[in-house]
Amino acid sequence: MNLFATYYYFSIEVKNMKKVEYREQALKIFPWICASCGRDFTGKNLRELTVHHKDHNYKNNPPDGSNWELLCLYCHDNEHSRSLDAEWLSTENPDKEDGPTTTHSPFANLKDLLRKPS
Secondary structure, three states: OOHHHHHHHHHHHHHHHHHHHHHHHHHHOOEEEHHHHOOOOOOOOHHHHEEEEOOOOOOOOOOOOOOEEEHHHHHHHHHHHHHHHHHHHHOOOOOOOOOOOOOOOOOOOOHHHHHHOO
């Protein structure tokens, strides 16, 4: 194995070790309950409880756990999809013109039609 491959596999191993360390630490600090939906976890389904970084920076791991919250898999996915949706929706299209997006207004003369005697 060459030096690059050795370094690559070592760095992955160190990253995984750190991930396990902060997860174990979070499980010791916080109750085994999803902070979003309130679902309770036991030893059998504990693998479904994940550590979410509140500031979305996975490198920010304070020893007191102030940047973490425990979320179930579903709430964790929802949290990240909401932030991705917000990013996507906040990007403005420079080609977009200000003004009406449609040319037809189906209820434009409804008021007049309602006033007409039958």
